[in-house]
Amino acid sequence: MSTLLPIASGAEIRAQAGALLHRHRRTFAAVLLLHALAAVAGLAAPRLLGELVGAVEGGTTAGHIDRVVGRGPRRGRGGAGKRNT
Numbered sequence: 191m192s193t194l195l196p197i198a199s200g201a202e203i204r205a206q207a208g209a210l211l212h213r214h215r216r217t218f219a220a221v222l223l224l225h226a227l228a229a230v231a232g233l234a235a236p237r238l239l240g241e242l243v244g245a246v247e248g249g250t251t252a253g254h255i256d257r258v259v260g261r262g263p264r265r266g267r268g269g270a271g272k273r274n275t
Contacts, residue, residue: 198206211218242258 238258242255245254245258
């Protein structure tokens, strides 16, 4: 025995999607914003890595790399210029 599921027409789907978007407008906007931020974050890491590789090839210092990565000297936490390893 085979029973078919009800299938909506294109117009019914668009109407339902529009009603859902209208009802949840703020949530939808927040989701779009989060997706955009995730896309930007996904592009930042490869670019940073490429710049670091280029800097190393160009003969940069370890201090520059530490500053870019965020591991530069930390003040106020156990001594000036002391590095956390």
